[in-house]
Amino acid sequence: MEGYLKWIVARRKKGFRIDGFVLTEHRQFDPAVDYSDLAEQYGVTVLRGAEVETDVGHVLVYGIDERFAKEFDLSNIALPYEDVFSGAREFGGYAVGAHAGRPRIGLAEHVAERGVSLEQVGAVEQLNGGSNDDENGRALKLAEAHGLACVGGSDAHFVNAIGRCLTAFQRPVTSVEALVEELRSGEIHAVRVEETVEAGSAAVREGS
């Protein structure tokens, strides 16, 4: 964690704007983990979520608590996606389709090949730091075709990748409640870190 924070400070010195990130570990969520002291030390907002696996690929869930973790077996790699999206809302959070253009583990392929419903889906990760340009293009097409909001996420498995892709918000986001509110508003867009120089507020999500 401290390595990520040091890296963000170094990126800021080079003129990039990264206000914070959401740690979204795969298939786990421990509400007891607290990074607030480290976050304050480095002046970076650190929030927590999870990346769960569903029958339409990976899904990022934000604003969840122990109720969500109790309702869903996060170790299950084929959770029913509609339940995850609706459950996140029910428990005060918000769910986003991760790396939506990626084969098998992104929503776009499941929509194209199986015609899955997006009724419960309000946003997808359109820019993903681990996806290639074609995959991110597929995610954008999906979002445009279905009127979905777009977030960006670094999907950082290594320190240097954090902040590669980000989400820009209209208002400051310094708490998970504010994050959920902004996501629900849909007034968000995905940006690459190169676009953040002298740009608006931005936060990122980090996967592990």
Added chain:
Amino acid sequence: MEQRYFEAVDIGDEYEQERTPTSEDVQTFLSLTGLGRPGSEARSDGRRGGPGDGRFESAEGAASVGLAAPILPGNMSFAMMSRLVTDWAGVGGHMLSLDVSFRRPVHHNDVLTLQVLVTDTVDDDAQVKLDIYMENERGERPVQGTALVELPRRE
């Protein structure tokens, strides 16, 4: 090769090399290592070799295992990343560890940018933590990893 000193290193520093491994380069690597020869997985000298299915050598071999095009052996990519780190460190540096993750195939003639990024420094031991990766022209990072290097101090 320029010597790098611990005092001159800072978090966020970057270093890169461009590499485009050709089919000829791969053949040279295969000939030196024995990888990719038919039956090389059970060589007469008893040492374990590559899969011997042609995935490193030909479009047909690659297609036989579901690949779109022939790929580099993983240990060739590993060797390139190792060279990247030692070039960065200079002859007076010591690579203490190298850990790489193979996330996507590297194809022949991919235009690769090999990148070193300093992510942390440990003053007491003059050690430097690095992130390393190779990025292709499609924006993918097929090989990523970390390294720990000890650098000399300026006297």
